[in-house]
Each structure stands twice: as structure tokens, then as C-alpha cells.
Amino acid sequence: MTAVVDPGTATREKRTSSLASPSLGTFTIVFAIAAPVIYVVSELANLPLFTYHPGTGRIDFGWAAARANEGPAMYWYGWIATMLISSALLGALTSRFLPGLGERLPLFLIWLLPLLALPILAYALMPFWTR
Amino acid sequence: MVSFLFDYISVNTFWTIVLVVHALLAVATLGALTHQAMSVALPVRQATDPAGFVTRFRAVYGAGYATAICVLWVATFVVGAWIYTKYRIAIRIPLERTGYWKTLGFFELKEHVAALGLAMLPAYWYFWKNSKNPIYDSARKAVTLLLAAMCWFAFLVGHVLNNARGFG
Secondary structure, eight states, X not given: OOOOOOHHHHXXXXXXXXXXXXXXXXXXXXXHHHHHXXXXXXHHTTOOSEEEETTTTEEEESOOOOOTTSOOOBOHHHHHHHHHHHHHHHHHHHHHHOTTHHHHXXXXXXXXXXXXXXXXXXXXXXXXXXX | OOGGGGGTSOHHHHHHHHHHHHHHHHHHHHHHHHHHHHHHHSOOOSOOSSOOHHHHHHOSOGGGGHHHHHHHHHHHHHHHHHHHHHHHHHTXXXXXXTTOHHXXXXXXXXXXXXXXXXXXXXXXXXXXXXXTOGGGHHHHHHHHHXXXXXXXXXXXXXXXXXXXXXXX
């Protein structure tokens, strides 16, 4: 008697197993916990990876002030780059060297930290609220 | 890169089209996230017959939405980030001159909200792809509800700002 095997079964099982892998879980959890902290620090401490000047299309590395007669400077892209790269690096290092850490970290931090970040970021926008 | 298009349409028309694409992607994200959030906040425990509109609205298979929502959030974010370069010069400066400070403040806050939502996506996706693992149940529910609330906030603020001054 020949056993009939669904050719997709092995692939699905492999995919499910990789989705449940502790190192992937650790990466995503560490990334999500680190990102809001890094974003807020990057915003408050003026640490964008780069500054974009939309008037001229010029990009400066790090924080740069707006130049006279060249329009405003934009830091939001740089803050996001700082957040994504730093969090991904931290997540990758943790999942490589401490793959089980994700199971021990408190998962409520993933939604609590962005919630706590919002009033801080709103406070940083104070000039908009008080004019 | 797209300057050849300006031989056929005006710059304002081009940015209006990009803004409409951004809005349509946002509507799709909002709809999918609201369905999914309802399915985790008020799950349908057993089939009811006949099912009403609200029951059918929340009776979706939430896990099936996760990847689509991640793709939609990123796509909306990327198109919005592109528009933001034009907004900074063509929209924000005139609104500053006319004193729409609180509208502009809410828009800047919306940009922060979109970035924080982007950062939650990998964990959100992981939780939904492991939806049979009960240790992620409460985190999955909270992250989904927060993402839905963020999406509603971003959508409404963007809509109000577009009413204050669009590209047209």
C-alpha cells in the first residue's frame, strides 16, 4: 500500500515551525519594546540618522539646522531610520545570542510603551498647542 | 523620477492623485483593522441564526487579516512619507501663516502615531501567526486594539488636515 503525502504538508509544517521559533519571537518582541523608547529618545535628544531638506532635496548625516533661504529641515525620516535600524540591530543580536529571551520579557510592554510615548511626544509639540 | 508626468498633468494634479492613493490605502487599512479589532474585542462565541450586521462584522477570522494589514500599513506609510516632503513646503507653511497651529500639531502627532504603529507590526504579525498559542492572547488583543485606535486617529487627523488645505 502506498502512502499518499500532500506535497504541501511538509512546507506548511516547516513554515509553522519557523513562525513559532523562539528566535523569531525574540526578534519581534525585542524590536517592538525597543522601538518606541529609541524613537522618543531620538526625538527628544535630536538624534535623527539624517536630516532632509525638502526645499533643496539635500540630505545631511545626523541633525542639521535649516539653512537660510533653503526652506525648512525635516527630522522625522531620520528619527524613523534611527528607530528601525537600532531596534532591528538590537532584536537581531538578542535573537542570535539570547533566543529564549522573548519568552521571559513582559509582553504588555509592547502596547504600554507606545501608549506612554504619546503624551511625551505630544508634550514635545508644545509650541503647536500654545500659540 | 516622475518629472516626465508633468508634461501631461500639473504638479498639483499629480500630488492630488498620490494623496487619493494614500487615502484609499488608509481606508483599506482602517476597514481591515476595525474588522479584526472587533473580532478580538467582541468575539462571536457561537453561530447565531439569523446573524445581524454587527455579528457578521465581528465574525471574521482575525488571523487571516494580519499579513494584509501589515502590508497595507507599510504601503500607506510609505506613500504618506512621500507626500510628507511636499506637505512640508506646500501645505504646512501656508497653514502656519494662517494660524492653524493646533491642526498642524495634531498632524505632527499623527506622524508620530504612524511611526509607533509601524514599530509594533513585527510583534503584531508574530502574535497573529501564532494565534493558537494562548500565551500571546492578551498581548495580541491589546496590540490589535491599539493599532486600530492609532489607525482611526491617523485617518481622522489626515482627513481634517486635508479639509483645512489639500493639494488642489
